Each structure stands twice: as structure tokens, then as C-alpha cells.
Amino acid sequence: MDSQLSMRRLEIFRLVVDERSVTRAAEILMIAQPAVSAQLRALESWVGAKLFVRRGNRLVLTEAGERTNQWAKEVLASAAQVRRDVGDLASGETGRVLVASSMAVGTYLLPPIVARLGKQRPHAEITVSISRPEEVVHGVETGEFDFAVLNWDERELSESTQSEVLATYPLSVFATEQLVRPGTILTVDEALSLPLVGAPKDVVYQRNLVAQLRATGHDEPHFVIRLGHAEAMKSAAIENDWALIAPPYTMGAGDHLLRALQVPDFDLEERIVLVHRRDKHFSPLQQATLDAVRLTFGNDPLAPELNR
Numbered sequence: 669m670d671s672q673l674s675m676r677r678l679e680i681f682r683l684v685v686d687e688r689s690v691t692r693a694a695e696i697l698m699i700a701q702p703a704v705s706a707q708l709r710a711l712e713s714w715v716g717a718k719l720f721v722r723r724g725n726r727l728v729l730t731e732a733g734e735r736t737n738q739w740a741k742e743v744l745a746s747a748a749q750v751r752r753d754v755g756d757l758a759s760g761e762t763g764r765v766l767v768a769s770s771m772a773v774g775t776y777l778l779p780p781i782v783a784r785l786g787k788q789r790p791h792a793e794i795t796v797s798i799s800r801p802e803e804v805v806h807g808v809e810t811g812e813f814d815f816a817v818l819n820w821d822e823r824e825l826s827e828s829t830q831s832e833v834l835a836t837y838p839l840s841v842f843a844t845e846q847l848v849r850p851g852t853i854l855t856v857d858e859a860l861s862l863p864l865v866g867a868p869k870d871v872v873y874q875r876n877l878v879a880q881l882r883a884t885g886h887d888e889p890h891f892v893i894r895l896g897h898a899e900a901m902k903s904a905a906i907e908n909d910w911a912l913i914a915p916p917y918t919m920g921a922g923d924h925l926l927r928a929l930q931v932p933d934f935d936l937e938e939r940i941v942l943v944h945r946r947d948k949h950f951s952p953l954q955q956a957t958l959d960a961v962r963l964t965f966g967n968d969p970l971a972p973e974l975n976r
Contacts, residue, residue: 773818777817838916842919847910862911
């Protein structure tokens with residue numbers, strides 16, 4: 669029996685059950701009564717049992733009809749749910765997206781983006797996984813993640829992946845007023861001679877920082893302590909009147925005790941990139957997440973230099 673016709677037969681059967689009348693069902697469907705009767709006969713033939721008996725002017729379900737009616741309800745309800753689910757997948761209202769990110773980007777930049785998207789699409793499953801950049805890129809290469817957003821060094825990507833620069837953020841030196849008086853203008857060497865909080869040597873952010881300093885003729889400064897997260901670095905700087913070098917997006921409203929110092933020739937930066945497989949087919953939800961990321965970084969006033 670043709671599957672589309674089967675669904676139609678079930679719909680007609682259910683209407684007859686509800687109306688207890690072939691005539692009334694035909695009127696509602698605006699088709700001839702014999703057509704409704706033919707559909708019922710075909711369904712009875714497929715089930716192998718009589719579905720109705722007549723009692724006076726009404727049609728009453730047989731025991732087989734009762735069982736068929738229950739089954740028809742379940743089939744039609746499941747079919748409707750499938751259509752809704754597939755429709756939601758096609759529109760991006762449901763589905764799953766896995767985004768990978770490095771520590772600072774995944775802590776400060778991505779959460780507001782995915783939170784807005786999650787609020788708009790409450791039935792979608794949106795996950796941001798934070799890891800070391802090399803692990804993030806490997807996860808994209810193997811297909812574990814749909815795409816990644818992370819701070820970048822000059823590492824080579826495999827041929828299976830591609831990247832694009834989303835934004836370039838300036839790096840600034842931040843310190844408390846107790847360490848550097850407001851209005852003080854520092855040279856780069858003076859800024860680098862401050863008691864600085866740094867990140868571990870193997871962290872991409874720290875490697876980028878040191879590489880840029882050396883490229884501009886400056887030695888790696890002495891770091892009084894190295895900590896693995898920006899929040900820990902800020903806390904240490906505030907508690908001990910130390911300084912740190914960081915992008916502006918890591919500074920929130922609660923970090924008012926740290927001020928960006930005036931260091932005119934301090935021209936260091938951090939690039940944020942998007943990485944994904946070249947052959948990746950994005951679902952509607954994944955594409956919507958990707959578009960939201962690109963749009964947000966493109967409109968970020970803290971990133972004045974953009975590569976769109």
C-alpha cells in the first residue's frame with residue numbers, strides 16, 4: 669500500500685471515527701461519500717478485519733476498529749512530530765552545534781554570543797568546549813567540533829582545514845593606581861620593567877606576546893608569577909599591585925581597579941580566528957551560530973582592526 673495513501677486513509681478513518689458518519693466526513697473533506705467509503709474498505713482490507721458496525725444512524729467501532737483507531741492516532745501523531753522536528757531542523761530551531769575555543773576566547777567572547785542564540789532557539793543544543801589551541805584544532809580536523817574560535821599563532825594548518833581572521837585586538841598594559849599613578853606616560857621599556865603577571869610559557873597567548881616583543885627589539889620581561897587563566901592573573905595584579913598585559917575584552921565591569929596605562933609605542937596585538945574543515949557541511953543551526961559569531965566580532969568596537 670502506498671505510504672502517502674496509507675497516511676491519507678488513516679486521516680480519513682480518524683475523521684469518520686470522530687464524526688461517527690461517512691456522510692459527515694465526506695462533507696468536511698468536500699469529497700464524494702463513495703470516495704470515503706472506498707478508503708475505509710481499503711483500510712479494512714489491509715488490516716484484515718471489519719472496523720465498523722452500524723447501530724441505527726451511527727457507526728460504531730468493532731474491537732479491531734478500536735485497536736486500529738489507537739494505532740492510527742499514534743501513527744498520525746508521530747508523523748506530525750516528525751514533520752515538526754524536521755521543519756525545526758531545517759529552520760535551525762533545533763539540532764546540535766559543537767564549538768571549540770581557547771581559554772580566554774571561550775571565557776569572555778563566545779558565551780554572550782551563544783547565550784543570545786540559545787535564548788532565541790531554546791530547543792537547540794549549543795555547546796562550547798574550551799581546550800588548548802592545538803587540541804582545539806585537532807578536534808576540528810577530526811570532525812569532533814563543527815568549528816573553532818580561538819586566539820592564534822602562526823602554526824600551519826592541515827590541508828583539510830581553513831581559517832579566517834575574525835578580529836584583531838590590541839594588547840594593553842593594565843595596572844592599579846597604586847603601582848602607576850593616573851596620567852603617567854610610560855615608554856615600552858618602562859612598562860616592561862613593571863612587576864608583571866604572565867601566563868605559562870607554553871600558552872599560545874604568552875608565546876605570541878614574547879614573539880611580538882622580540883620582533884620589536886625587546887627582550888622577554890621578567891614575570892613575577894605565571895598563572896593559567898586571565899581571572900587569576902587579574903586577581904593577582906589587583907591584590908599585589910602588579911601589572912599584566914592583556915586584550916581589552918578580558919576586562920569586565922568588576923575590574924575597575926585595573927587601568928590601561930599610557931604606553932604610546934606599545935603596538936602588540938592578538939588575532940582571533942575561525943577554523944573549520946574545508947569540506948564541512950553546516951546544518952542550519954550550525955550556520956546560524958557561525959553567522960552570529962562573524963557578525964558579533966565584526967561589530968565589536970573593541971576590535972578596531974578587522975579582517976572581514
